[in-house]
Amino acid sequence: MHILLSVFIALCLTLTGCSSNIVKPTEFSGYLANYAQLNEATGVDGEKTLRWKSGDFTAENYHQVLIKDAVFHPKPQVSKQVTTETLDALVRYSSKKLQTEAAKRQLLASKAGKGIVSIRTAITGVKISPEALHPLEIIPFKLVLAGAGAAIGFRDHDLMVYYEIVGEDSLSHKPLFTVVRKIKGDTLDSKWDKMEVKDMHKIINQLSEQGIEALAKALTPTHAQ
Known part of the structure; x- marks a missing residue:
């Protein structure tokens, strides 16, 4: 069971699909209570990531998950590039996708209770980098929303999204x-000037489908309790 749990955490953390460095301390958002306890690790796909697991966490004691609604941290300001409607839709899609995948595997809990892990997810930032060029430094949401789309020029750009997750x-x-x-x-084309939920579908789907699938293997089924 402990091996399966390690597989889940590794999958959940490393669904990057690209060769990239781990998140830097300067890119931490402040969402987590403690960053000092994070350790660098290599996931099953060979990608580097940061993670921490409590020594008191025994997977056999848990069988379901309570998926809290995803949040932005820090909360971005709306603009012409990212509207309130887009932000609301993004949070709804993120939360619904995770909940749907958990429900498919009979893992979804409707309320807190014994043997239930509560999972909180924060979207903490984005990085936009021109294809075949060196990545730009991380662009906090407040800068992206202020017009980063126009500032980065007329090339296709890769979109990287940062997550911080608490169980x-x-x-x-x-x-x-x-x-x-x-x-x-997804790659944003050279005419990109507005963030849309569809730009995030690939990211959210990876996180939800593969992460929940691995979680299903790690946690003890309800009927085994």
Whole structure:
């Protein structure tokens, strides 16, 4: 069971689909309570990532997950590039996709309870880099929304999105694991000037489908309790 849990965490953290460095300390958002305990690790796909797992986390004691609605951290300001409607739709899509995948595998809990892991996910930033060029530094949401689309020129650009995830006991709220990772989304064409939910579908689908599938293998089925 502990081996399966390690596989889940590795998959959940490293669905990048590209060769990239781990998230740098200067790119941490402040969403997590403690970044000092994060350790660099290599996932099953060979990608580097950051993670922490509590020594008290025994997978056999958990069988379902409570998926909290995804949030932005820090919360971005709306603009012509990213509207309130787009942000609301992105949060809804992220949360619904995770919940749907968990429900398919009979893992989804409707409320807190014994044996239930509460999972909180924050979208903490994006990086936009021209294809075949060196990546730009991370662009916080406030800069992206202020017009980064026009500032980065007229090339196709890759979209990288940063996530910080917390797993905790749903009753005691004791931290069980934390992860910091980034994954690649769709390529934005040279005429990009507005972020849309479809630009994030690839990222969200990877996180939800593969992460929940691995989680299903790691946690003890309800009927085994």
